[in-house]
Amino acid sequence: MTAPSPRAPTADTPLSLRRLIAYALPALPLAALTLPLYVVVPTFYASTVGLSLAVVGQTLFLVRLVDAVSDPVVGLLADRFRPRFGRRRTWVAAAAVPTAIAAAMMLTPPAGATAAYLLLWGIVLSCAWTAASIPYTAWGAELARDYHGRTRIAAAREGTVVIGVGVALALPVLVASGEGAAEADGLAALALFVLVALPLATLLAVVVVPEPAETSKTRLGLRASLGHIVRNRPFVRLVAAFLLNGFANGLPATLFLFFVSSVLEASEYAGVLLLVYFVAGVAGIPLWLRLSRRFGKHRTWCWAMIFACAVFAGVPFLGPGDLWLFVGVCVLTGAAVGADLVLPPAIQADVIDVDTAGSGEERSGLYFALWGLATKLALALAVGVAFPILEVAGFTPGDKGEGSGLLALALLYAVVPVVLKLAAIALMWNFPVDEASAQATSARIRANEVG
Numbered sequence: 001m002t003a004p005s006p007r008a009p010t011a012d013t014p015l016s017l018r019r020l021i022a023y024a025l026p027a028l029p030l031a032a033l034t035l036p037l038y039v040v041v042p043t044f045y046a047s048t049v050g051l052s053l054a055v056v057g058q059t060l061f062l063v064r065l066v067d068a069v070s071d072p073v074v075g076l077l078a079d080r081f082r083p084r085f086g087r088r089r090t091w092v093a094a095a096a097v098p099t100a101i102a103a104a105m106m107l108t109p110p111a112g113a114t115a116a117y118l119l120l121w122g123i124v125l126s127c128a129w130t131a132a133s134i135p136y137t138a139w140g141a142e143l144a145r146d147y148h149g150r151t152r153i154a155a156a157r158e159g160t161v162v163i164g165v166g167v168a169l170a171l172p173v174l175v176a177s178g179e180g181a182a183e184a185d186g187l188a189a190l191a192l193f194v195l196v197a198l199p200l201a202t203l204l205a206v207v208v209v210p211e212p213a214e215t216s217k218t219r220l221g222l223r224a225s226l227g228h229i230v231r232n233r234p235f236v237r238l239v240a241a242f243l244l245n246g247f248a249n250g251l252p253a254t255l256f257l258f259f260v261s262s263v264l265e266a267s268e269y270a271g272v273l274l275l276v277y278f279v280a281g282v283a284g285i286p287l288w289l290r291l292s293r294r295f296g297k298h299r300t301w302c303w304a305m306i307f308a309c310a311v312f313a314g315v316p317f318l319g320p321g322d323l324w325l326f327v328g329v330c331v332l333t334g335a336a337v338g339a340d341l342v343l344p345p346a347i348q349a350d351v352i353d354v355d356t357a358g359s360g361e362e363r364s365g366l367y368f369a370l371w372g373l374a375t376k377l378a379l380a381l382a383v384g385v386a387f388p389i390l391e392v393a394g395f396t397p398g399d400k401g402e403g404s405g406l407l408a409l410a411l412l413y414a415v416v417p418v419v420l421k422l423a424a425i426a427l428m429w430n431f432p433v434d435e436a437s438a439q440a441t442s443a444r445i446r447a448n449e450v451g
Helices: 017-024 027-049 053-080 089-107 115-142 147-176 183-208 222-231 233-263 267-295 297-312 323-359 364-392 404-428 435-448
Strands: none
Touching: 017 147, 017 183, 027 053, 027 089, 027 115, 027 147, 027 183, 027 233, 053 115, 053 364, 089 115, 089 183, 115 147, 115 323, 115 364, 147 183, 147 267, 147 323, 147 435, 222 233, 222 323, 222 364, 233 267, 233 323, 233 364, 233 404, 267 297, 267 323, 297 323, 297 404, 323 364, 323 435, 364 404
16 A cells, blocks of 8 residues: 655745755765766776776766666656656656666676676666666756755755765775775675665665655657756756766866876875765765855856865875875865856756746756756766776876876876866856746746646
8 A cells, every 4th residue: 555645845845954965865865976986987897806997987978878778768757757646756666676686787797797797787787877866866957846945855855966075985994994804895895785774775765755746747659858958948957967067077087096196196084084084075065055146056156166166276286295285285175176067956946947937838847857867977978988088098097107108197186177167167157947947946836736
């Protein structure tokens, strides 16, 4: 027998703190997978498992290409499939256990694991994670209907994401620092954490948090649906900026361990530096929320990217002995990444309203699927482009001193991201959806909403 759905809040009733916390909790174990998959796993499979840099990069790029197909499929089905338990909560609940199991397999490869093993479990994990994360973010976007209420929900979720990343950093380091322990033991501990925490957090969320009231007035065919998306100029502009900024963030994330080890020659501090970075990210979120209320989401995001560019401009000049300067870089760019985490998803929810008002169908799942596709493409480009370039330039893990490989590493880590962020800023500076237009669009949807 299906449990009754909790009553959803109206557009004028903010989500209670209890429900807000319950909604945000699954983001913690989901996020605990993000850093290992995009930062630690590529390096682990290259350095410890024994696969070459080029093979790891190409294999993970293939994973992202296969995964790209699952995003729009999940988005479409999550919008159209309407079970009694809810079109958002059902997907999140069903995908939690498969995601946890696939993560455990990915993080604990057997001795002699091949590229085929990495490809298989990479695809399974990516597809399961997609089936959980797209309905999950769509769920949050639909739980609030006002401009700043959406920012509050996005902040709760993304703040929890950063905490999850902190767990992903701290837990393996603590375990691996034990006597006789190795990096593989730390990743195994993280796998166990996800196996337990993800199903439990998901269970709490789907029991406590309501299924949002749907505002659709009609159902569109696939061609008409895609046509409305293409004509949604604010969305196209936003997703292009997000892709550029995601690629800009993905390069230093992917190359972080190499940069700290080979350029700064301080590999023993890598875990602490990452932890500092993400703690600064959490600490910066309240600042960006306050600024967004005064200056608007898109303009505040632009200022955060400008700030990050200014800080990154000095990174290519760092070298051995500049550890404390790099700590400052981690603090400042970490604070800036809080805006990257919170503001774009909140803007996305406003942009979806533009489509809903014009098309008559609320399709948050499909929109967040395209958003997720842009995220994965950006990260795939970071691995698929950076690793082969490093190999061609002659870089190998553990290199020290000078050389073309280290020069290529420094350029990819700090210079290319600045150029990409500047392009994203140019797209977003005069973005057409602000608080006034978003509230007017939301009012149109409510006025036309049917039962």
